[in-house]
Amino acid sequence: xxxxxxxxxxxxxxxxxxxxxxxxxxxxxxxxxxxxxxxxxxxxxxxxxxxxxxxxxxxxxxxxxxxxxxxxxxxxxxxxxxxxxxxxxxxxxxxxxxxxxxxxxxxxxxxxxxxxxxxxxxxxxxxxxxxxxxxxxxxxxxxxxxxxxxxxxxxxxxxxxxxxxxxxxxxxxxxxxxxxxxxxxxxxxxxxxxxxxxxxxxxxxxxxxxxxxxxxxxxxxxxxxxxxxxxxxxxxxxxxxxxxxxxxxxxxxxxxxxxxxxxxxxxxxxxxxxxxxxxxxxxxxxxxxxxxxxxxxxxxxxxxxxxxxxxxxxxxxxxxxxxxxxxxxxxxxxxxxxxxxxxxx
Amino acid sequence: xxxxxxxxxxxxxxxxxxxxxxxxxxxxxxxxxxxxxxxxxxxxxxxxxxxxxxxxxxxxxxxxxxxxxxxxxxxxxxxxxxxxxxxxxxxxxxxxxxxxxxxxxxxxxxxxxxxxxxxxxxxxxxxxxxxxxxxxxxxxxxxxxxxxxxxxxxxxxxxxxxxxxxxxxxxxxxxxxxxxxxxxxxxxxxxxxxxxxxxxxxxxxxxxxxxxxxxxxxxxxxxxxxxxxxxxxxxxxxxxxxxxxxxxxxxxxxxxxxxxxxxxxxxxxxxxxxxxxxxxxxxxxxxxxxxxxxxxxxxxxxxxxxxxxxxxxxxxxxxxxxxxxxxxxxxxxxxxxxxxxxxxx
DNA sequence: TTGAAAGCGCTAACAC
DNA sequence: GTGTTAGCGCTTTCAA
Numbered sequence: 001x002x003x004x005x006x007x008x009x010x011x012x013x014x015x016x017x018x019x020x021x022x023x024x025x026x027x028x029x030x031x032x033x034x035x036x037x038x039x040x041x042x043x044x045x046x047x048x049x050x051x052x053x054x055x056x057x058x059x060x061x062x063x064x065x066x067x068x069x070x071x072x073x074x075x076x077x078x079x080x081x082x083x084x085x086x087x088x089x090x091x092x093x094x095x096x097x098x099x100x101x102x103x104x105x106x107x108x109x110x111x112x113x114x115x116x117x118x119x120x121x122x123x124x125x126x127x128x129x130x131x132x133x134x135x136x137x138x139x140x141x142x143x144x145x146x147x148x149x150x151x152x153x154x155x156x157x158x159x160x161x162x163x164x165x166x167x168x169x170x171x172x173x174x175x176x177x178x179x180x181x182x183x184x185x186x187x188x189x190x191x192x193x194x195x196x197x198x199x200x201x202x203x204x205x206x207x208x209x210x211x212x213x214x215x216x217x218x219x220x221x222x223x224x225x226x227x228x229x230x231x232x233x234x235x236x237x238x239x240x241x242x243x244x245x246x247x248x249x250x251x252x253x254x255x256x257x258x259x260x261x262x263x264x265x266x267x268x269x270x271x272x273x274x275x276x277x278x279x280x281x282x283x284x285x286x287x288x289x290x291x292x293x294x295x296x297x298x299x300x301x302x303x304x305x306x307x308x309x310x311x312x313x314x315x316x317x318x319x320x321x322x323x324x325x326x327x328x329x330x331x332x333x334x335x336x337x338x339x340x341x342x343x344x345x
Numbered sequence: 346x347x348x349x350x351x352x353x354x355x356x357x358x359x360x361x362x363x364x365x366x367x368x369x370x371x372x373x374x375x376x377x378x379x380x381x382x383x384x385x386x387x388x389x390x391x392x393x394x395x396x397x398x399x400x401x402x403x404x405x406x407x408x409x410x411x412x413x414x415x416x417x418x419x420x421x422x423x424x425x426x427x428x429x430x431x432x433x434x435x436x437x438x439x440x441x442x443x444x445x446x447x448x449x450x451x452x453x454x455x456x457x458x459x460x461x462x463x464x465x466x467x468x469x470x471x472x473x474x475x476x477x478x479x480x481x482x483x484x485x486x487x488x489x490x491x492x493x494x495x496x497x498x499x500x501x502x503x504x505x506x507x508x509x510x511x512x513x514x515x516x517x518x519x520x521x522x523x524x525x526x527x528x529x530x531x532x533x534x535x536x537x538x539x540x541x542x543x544x545x546x547x548x549x550x551x552x553x554x555x556x557x558x559x560x561x562x563x564x565x566x567x568x569x570x571x572x573x574x575x576x577x578x579x580x581x582x583x584x585x586x587x588x589x590x591x592x593x594x595x596x597x598x599x600x601x602x603x604x605x606x607x608x609x610x611x612x613x614x615x616x617x618x619x620x621x622x623x624x625x626x627x628x629x630x631x632x633x634x635x636x637x638x639x640x641x642x643x644x645x646x647x648x649x650x651x652x653x654x655x656x657x658x659x660x661x662x663x664x665x666x667x668x669x670x671x672x673x674x675x676x677x678x679x680x681x682x683x684x685x686x687x688x689x690x
Numbered sequence: 691t692t693g694a695a696a697g698c699g700c701t702a703a704c705a706c
Numbered sequence: 707g708t709g710t711t712a713g714c715g716c717t718t719t720c721a722a
Contacts, residue, residue, distance in 0.1 A: 017709045052459035054699035057714045071430045077422035084443035085416045096439045098429035114397035253625035280598035362693045399715035402698045
């Protein structure tokens with residue numbers, strides 16, 4: 001049974017001091033080539049790898065960034081992938097804390113706090129501002145992700161929800177829609193509110209009302225169920241605007257299962273720009289938020305804050321930086337009139 | 346600027362020794378209620394949280410499990426979510442190492458090794474067996490995930506790829522298919538090979554050939570492109586069997602964009618059982634591998650190995666445990682004859 | 691029950 | 707260039 005091999009073991013094997021072993025791995029240029037070779041050989045035979053945990057105890061830096069992210073949803077999954085990839089590219093690791101609806105976010109945060117991560121990305125709307133303020137006080141670099149409500153308390157990164165939804169609304173108006181039904185996910189979520197506001201204002205400017213129905217969540221099934229409510233209404237709206245893509249896929253399938261055809265009977269928009277929105281099967285008109293860009297900003301903000309902490313002890317730029325990334329509208333067949341009648345069935 | 350508060354600070358504040366503070370958090374039952382209250386109060390005012398990193402240095406246990414997982418693909422994203430959730434439920438954290446095609450997996454592994462995680466789940470087919478053997482020697486509890494080739498070297502968890510694909514093949518035969526085209530992802534991947542073998546054998550028993558074409562990857566776009574090759578062939582096969590769901594979505598959309606209708610012109614199967622396969626838009630016949638079950642087995646195996654390490658110093662059960670989880674076939678409309686001609690277009 | 695003291699594996703002065 | 711030494715924040719004997 002191989003015991004944990006440490007720098008002391010390597011030192012013994014190589015016939016040098018422990019400090020020399022440490023140097024060989026942390027600043028090899030301060031070790032003579034001959035010694036270095038000896039040490040490396042010894043390390044190789046023993047299978048030694050420096051212990052980053054022990055290192056971090058001294059250096060006060062773990063090179064680990066934490067992220068608190070909802071456990072489910074296509075959008076969040078792509079965000080997680082992006083974080084992991086981008087942090088890896090910067091030599092950092094991702095300690096992932098995911099939570100589901102049933103979880104107690106406070107418990108998750110308590111758990112996070114123990115791990116002295118270098119920075120923390122918070123992507124939960126369920127973290128109260130009091131909690132945020134308290135965590136911020138500990139000096140842990142915090143960044144709120146896609147959580148506009150946190151802006152003003154901690155630095156935040158999000159897509160421009162309002163103007164994105166506004167753009168979609170203008171597009172819908174441009175397609176001639178005069179009656180619009182809006183399908184939200186969770187009405188208490190700040191992103192949900194802001195997106196709805198964008199739609200309502202833009203439509204209002206054209207004298208178009210924008211009734212809101214809450215699907216109760218952002219998942220496919222929520223949308224599928226919500227579609228039934230739309231289909232049951234006395235008359236169909238010209239357009240349905242949905243607060244998220246996954247939700248929109250559900251609405252779309254739900255509508256079609258009810259015999260309503262998109263875009264012939266009504267047009268439909270989503271929000272997020274998931275990969276699937278571009279798949280030919282759905283080809284959804286949506287607002288593309290670039291997870292890569294958003295994540296890049298969040299990672300940069302997080303690491304800058306950490307590094308700032310280490311050089312300048314106190315930065316009293318009292319107003320936290322809020323990054324708002326513009327989205328891009330993507331026009332798909334869900335809002336594109338079918339030119340020629342379908343010839344394939 | 347709040348300084349890092351340690352148990353020493355709390356001890357001073359509470360007027361007790363540092364050891365007592367430590368005890369209050371690690372084994373409160375060994376501290377008198379009065380003292381405990383004092384310490385907790387002091388910790389509260391100072392905002393003290395125990396440092397898990399420092400703890401792990403002494404306890405030789407980080408409560409962190411690492412996972413090396415491909416950065417992209419719908420399937421892997423759901424696997425990551427499942428790992429995160431299930432580890433969290435057991436009080437463990439997930440240190441995620443994702444890698445893309447461009448990454449050097451060895452570099453990733455070197456990085457992992459530094460972090461003395463309690464266990465490591467490997468989900469990359471690109472880790473050679475030599476590498477595996479070497480890592481196994483360090484005593485780190487390793488578990489291979491969906492990587493049947495690693496079986497025999499390290500404990501592994503995977504779905505029963507061969508019999509799963511076999512079941513699909515039988516289903517396809519049952520639907521009357523006599524000519525079948527198989528679309529693989531990456532022919533060098535062991536899962537790909539084993540799945541193909543399952544199809545080829547089952548079909549062979551019915552005297553049906555199973556030509557293989559490689560899409561070059563498991564992504565949607567790979568499938569979309571591969572569809573063109575099928576469409577160009579002199580005559581269409583009765584059925585197309587695809588090595589993965591995401592790939593299958595691409596094939597499906599690609600075929601339909603070429604005017605080929607599924608299931609009318611040919612039937613189609615996938616493999617994985619992604620959530621989207623159940624979405625009405627695709628409704629794909631596929632082999633559902635339960636990520637929850639797979640992940641649960643992997644987590645259990647990993648933690649059991651770690652805990653085994655600590656109680657029994659040497660377990661010379663020379664044959665590593667290999668867990669093979671059966672999949673479940675899901676019949677969707679891609680292999681279901683349309684009873685009534687479509688009335689909606 | 692509580693305190694003193696010795697590490698866990700590493701880094702970083704500081705000497706030589 | 708290399709060795710010595712003192713911690714980083716915690717757990718854990720061992721005494722008291």
